[in-house]
Amino acid sequence: MKKAHWEKNLVELIRRTSTDLPADVEQSIRKGLRREKKGTSAHDFLTMMLENAAMARRDSVPLCQDTGTLTFRFTVPTGFDTNGLASLTRNAVSKATRLGVLRQNTIDSVSGESYVTNVAHAAPVMEFLQGARKTVDARLIMKGGGCENVGRQYSLPESSLDARRDLEGVRRCVLDAVWQAQGRGCSPGVLGVCIGGDRAKGYAHAKEQFLRKVGERSDVKVLARLEERLMRDIRRMEIGPMGLGGKSTALDVKIGALSRLPASFFVSISYMCWAFRRRGVLLGPEGGVHRWLY
Amino acid sequence: MIKAIEYPFTEEKTRGLRVGDTVSLSGRVCTGRDRLHQFLAEGGTCPVSLRDGAMYHCGPVVMQEGGKWVVRAAGPTTSIREEPYMADLIKSLGLRVIVGKGGMGEATRLACRDHGCVYLQTVGGAAALLAACIERVDGVHFLAEFGSTEAMWELHLRDLIAVVTMDARGHSLHRTVQRKTRKALNELLGE
Numbered sequence: 001m002k003k004a005h006w007e008k009n010l011v012e013l014i015r016r017t018s019t020d021l022p023a024d025v026e027q028s029i030r031k032g033l034r035r036e037k038k039g040t041s042a043h044d045f046l047t048m049m050l051e052n053a054a055m056a057r058r059d060s061v062p063l064c065q066d067t068g069t070l071t072f073r074f075t076v077p078t079g080f081d082t083n084g085l086a087s088l089t090r091n092a093v094s095k096a097t098r099l100g101v102l103r104q105n106t107i108d109s110v111s112g113e114s115y116v117t118n119v120a121h122a123a124p125v126m127e128f129l130q131g132a133r134k135t136v137d138a139r140l141i142m143k144g145g146g147c148e149n150v151g152r153q154y155s156l157p158e159s160s161l162d163a164r165r166d167l168e169g170v171r172r173c174v175l176d177a178v179w180q181a182q183g184r185g186c187s188p189g190v191l192g193v194c195i196g197g198d199r200a201k202g203y204a205h206a207k208e209q210f211l212r213k214v215g216e217r218s219d220v221k222v223l224a225r226l227e228e229r230l231m232r233d234i235r236r237m238e239i240g241p242m243g244l245g246g247k248s249t250a251l252d253v254k255i256g257a258l259s260r261l262p263a264s265f266f267v268s269i270s271y272m273c274w275a276f277r278r279r280g281v282l283l284g285p286e287g288g289v290h291r292w293l294y
Numbered sequence: 295m296i297k298a299i300e301y302p303f304t305e306e307k308t309r310g311l312r313v314g315d316t317v318s319l320s321g322r323v324c325t326g327r328d329r330l331h332q333f334l335a336e337g338g339t340c341p342v343s344l345r346d347g348a349m350y351h352c353g354p355v356v357m358q359e360g361g362k363w364v365v366r367a368a369g370p371t372t373s374i375r376e377e378p379y380m381a382d383l384i385k386s387l388g389l390r391v392i393v394g395k396g397g398m399g400e401a402t403r404l405a406c407r408d409h410g411c412v413y414l415q416t417v418g419g420a421a422a423l424l425a426a427c428i429e430r431v432d433g434v435h436f437l438a439e440f441g442s443t444e445a446m447w448e449l450h451l452r453d454l455i456a457v458v459t460m461d462a463r464g465h466s467l468h469r470t471v472q473r474k475t476r477k478a479l480n481e482l483l484g485e
């Protein structure tokens with residue numbers, strides 16, 4: 001392993017994620033802008049979001065100052081040294097923090113003190129999978145606290161919403177979550193939804209949906225239909241950008257499903273703000289870049 | 295039309311604003327988040343006067359470059375977390391402008407009405423754009439105690455764009471949208 005290469009390219013992955021809004025997200029904000037009337041705060045705010053994205057990219061500064069929880073997902077070849085990769089990743093995070101690409105954003109929950117390097121137990125979050133390729137597929141999602149706080153988990157049946165254990169029940173939960181969030185998750189956002197699983201896996205799988213591109217529908221037909229239906233429904237709510245009214249409330253809805261126990265039926269909903277930071281890269285065995293993803 | 299307002303934010307200026315107005319804000323603004331609000335609410339002394347001043351709910355990314363502080367990112371943070379403290383601080387410190395995102399609750403709405411304060415919402419996440427409105431950093435307080443994100447940064451702004459979402463007449467755009475969208479939700483759930 002060429003340490004220097006790895007570290008340099010992992011820092012670059014973090015830099016791109018923090019400063020360069022993915023094209024699919026930007027396009028969908030632009031599409032939303034066309035639906036809003038000029039002179040409304042919805043139009044103004046979406047315009048500012050796009051200006052901000054252009055500026056962050058040009059000046060290589062964070063899109064949002066809440067550089068969020070960093071979740072890395074590595075898919076590595078058989079026999080790859082994942083401990084080594086984990087320690088290189090932690091170094092890259094600490095370096096990216098020194099460079100101002102990341103904010104000092106990690107707090108000790110007991111003492112209240114700040115970890116100046118953003119490296120702590122389980123921070124950054126890292127997941128390792130084994131894949132068939134010879135390259136390492138490294139993906140990073142950065143998700144801030146504002147949108148994380150408005151995520152919700154429902155245990156069906158939920159009588160207050162008349163939500164039963166079926167897809168109509170799921171639809172009701174998603175609509176409720178969007179309403180509860182109002183603009184606090186920095187709308188327009190993307191909803192990651194998981195039907196089933198246990199509480200922990202439910203949220204994890206909901207977040208995995210954020211690896212899918214905005215605008216892509218689920219391969220599972222019924223879920224794709226539900227995604228589309230929810231997009232139409234959410235548009236009618238008119239919460240708008242930052243919750244001040246308007247048509248752009250959600251950029252997309254992504255639904256996945258896991259098996260469940262007979263006794264449980266969870267619907268887990270994770271909210272991703274418009275500053276949707278997601279990047280990926282394929283790295284060779286020496287840490288060189290094969291290809292950037294997204 | 296954009297209304298320009300500049301520090302000091304006198305009651306006369308703030309009372310002239312209505313929900314829905316777009317304003318461009320210039321002059322001195324101090325940042326504050328959870329630690330600072332709690333500290334001040336528990337009787338801690340404020341190191342600078344906030345009379346006719348503005349509090350920005352923001353935890354910026356600040357770097358030291360050539361002996362000077364440079365703000366790299368400075369978008370708003372969620373304001374509702376400061377709801378338990380805000381009304382008291384508006385009253386005791388004489389704050390007239392609060393800048394943040396997501397709006398605030400009933401106590402703040404009433405304090406705004408009674409003490410001539412307004413709440414401005416900026417675009418959450420627009421950190422680069424908003425950082426570009428910061429002309430300079432005039433000082434920092436509690437840096438060692440609270441850390442860089444939670445510290446109180448004294449910023450000098452030029453034309454920060456925001457929308458008045460809570461005015462000094464007791465109106466709250468957040469409340470209006472919440473009610474309207476509740477109706478829409480009920481319709482959708484009735485289908």
Ligand code: SF4
Nearest residue numbers: 064144146186273419
């Ligand atoms: S929700 Fe997203 S855009 Fe809003 S402040 Fe948090 S990270 Fe930034």
